[in-house]
Amino acid sequence: MLNDISAWTEAWRSATEEMGRVSDTAYWDRRAEDYDDFIRTSEFAYGEAMAGLLAEAGCLPRGARVLEIASGVGAVTLPLARLAAQLTAFEPAPGMAERLAANAAAAGQHNIAIRREPFTAETAVEPAGCDLALMCHAAWQFPDLLGLVSAMERASRGFCCLADTVGRTDAATAAMHQTLGLPLAAAEDRTPYLFNLLYLSGRLPRLAYVPWTMRRSRASAVAMWRMVLGKYRAPGAADLAVIDKHVEERSRDGVYESPSVMAVLWWPVQAMRATMPAG
Numbered sequence: 001m002l003n004d005i006s007a008w009t010e011a012w013r014s015a016t017e018e019m020g021r022v023s024d025t026a027y028w029d030r031r032a033e034d035y036d037d038f039i040r041t042s043e044f045a046y047g048e049a050m051a052g053l054l055a056e057a058g059c060l061p062r063g064a065r066v067l068e069i070a071s072g073v074g075a076v077t078l079p080l081a082r083l084a085a086q087l088t089a090f091e092p093a094p095g096m097a098e099r100l101a102a103n104a105a106a107a108g109q110h111n112i113a114i115r116r117e118p119f120t121a122e123t124a125v126e127p128a129g130c131d132l133a134l135m136c137h138a139a140w141q142f143p144d145l146l147g148l149v150s151a152m153e154r155a156s157r158g159f160c161c162l163a164d165t166v167g168r169t170d171a172a173t174a175a176m177h178q179t180l181g182l183p184l185a186a187a188e189d190r191t192p193y194l195f196n197l198l199y200l201s202g203r204l205p206r207l208a209y210v211p212w213t214m215r216r217s218r219a220s221a222v223a224m225w226r227m228v229l230g231k232y233r234a235p236g237a238a239d240l241a242v243i244d245k246h247v248e249e250r251s252r253d254g255v256y257e258s259p260s261v262m263a264v265l266w267w268p269v270q271a272m273r274a275t276m277p278a279g
Contacts, residue, residue, distance in 0.1 A: 005200040009146070012193045016140040018185045022231040023140070025093050025118070028072075031227060032095030036073045037220035040103070041255060044079055045212040046262045050136070050163060051079035053208055053264060059132045059159040060084060067130040067155050069119040069148075070138035073099040074112075076163075080134070081109045088112075088130070090119040121151040128157035136163040136262075139190055146201055153269045161266040162198075164190045166209065170259050176246050180229050180239060191263040198265060205265040214258040221247045221256035 054060055064084040071077045071089035073096055081087045089112055091097040097116045104112045133152040139162055142148040152160045167189030177187050198205045225243040229235050250256050
């Protein structure tokens with residue numbers, strides 16, 4: 001399997017099938033309030049780190065135009081928009097899009113155009129119209145990952161980037177998954193799949209790991225755990241007690257904290273186009 005792209009393609013479809021089924025647009029619409037609390041309380045931590053990393057790597061030239069897929073409430077959107085001339089954000093969940101608009105307005109970011117629709121391989125965008133096409137923490141929504149990647153590459157004249165949370169990097173979080181009986185897919189480390197699919201398809205992605213800390217109010221943390229479990233079964237009284245205890249133990253001054261790591265993969269589109277036959 002190590003060098004077989006078809007095996008990795010099938011493994012990716014299998015690994016993301018359940019996550020895609022239970023984490024649909026309606027689910028993320030319900031998550032808008034607690035997710036917004038998390039992003040704002042965390043002060044856009046991983047987005048700030050990612051924007052700095054990509055700028056240093058040369059992915060954001062002067063006057064950069066950025067296309068972001070599944071932008072959510074703006075975790076990466078706002079930090080990128082501060083470094084870009086124009087950013088187009090695709091976000092299909094109405095609640096997420098509303099909070100993205102509110103966060104952009106509150107930050108005085110008027111260079112963000114929100115397209116309240118899903119991004120697909122058939123979505124109409126200007127060919128080579130952006131300098132960076134990016135998607136963070138949403139790859140599991142695309143069983144045909146390389147089809148998505150090709151669509152991103154058609155939209156970009158510079159770079160593409162995929163980013164995702166690295167599996168269970170915290171012992172307490174791993175213990176919660178086990179105690180609540182969450183399936184392994186709920187904490188799947190998607191980084192090996194992303195890297196190998198890109199590499200074996202002829203792309204040479206650079207990979208960096210960005211450590212950061214999730215911070216959110218206790219109420220947001222409780223809501224998060226209840227809804228995550230609710231994707232698979234209705235939480236019972238014992239589950240709610242476990243969640244409340246965990247959140248209390250991980251909170252300080254009313255703020256829940258959990259360490260995490262973001263994997264960031266990026267590659268130049270020009271290198272891929274140079275290897276493609278003409279015509």
